[in-house]
Amino acid sequence: MDAAKPARRGPKPNAQTRQKLIEAGLKEIHANGFAATGIQKIVDDINVPKGSFYNYFDSKEAFGAEVCDRYSEQALARLTGFLADADKPPLRRLKAYFDDRAASFALRGFVQGCVLGNFSAETVDHSELIRQHVATHFRRWSGVIAACLAEAQRDGALAGDLPADTLADFILNSWEGALLRMRAERGAAPLEAFKQMVFDTLLHGRAH
Structure with missing residues (x-):
């Protein structure tokens, strides 16, 4: 026993x-x-x-995993709040969310970035527990974005040549990379480039 x-x-x-x-x-x-x-x-x-x-x-590692959970809970609530706005078409909701996040980072001087992204860069190679929590939360965020894109496809605003979940993963991955560049360059250019490529080229180029 x-x-x-x-x-x-x-x-x-x-x-x-x-x-x-x-x-x-x-x-x-x-x-x-x-x-x-x-x-x-x-x-x-x-x-x-x-x-x-x-x-x-039980440990600082366990504490870090719960910090990931809290941050994701708050961030997911913000994301779903924007994407639930039925007064706007789906792609406009998604752009409004990223516009809001970019404005928030500008107010903070383009520092700190995303907590999950920061844990990914600093901790996940050394903590399997935190890695699992971070990966789970990224999948949840991506799933919410995918649901928005799928709605745009059903409405005819976005072509269905690529699955919504594939597009969502790419968009989230690109955003997290843009946040790392934002911190390194301490400026808005990476975020503006992200929005231009996603909304003016990637998604606009697949509109019906």
């Missing part, structure tokens, strides 16, 4: 504190990267003892 997992010591975990730790971690990791973010800084941000961190998370 396997030995039972030792009970955690310390105060009983509090759901509100747990959420605050995740939010503080997301802020710090987005700004500084996963490796450079220390647990001490996170617990200091919300004024809890460092030892209490392990009442909520």
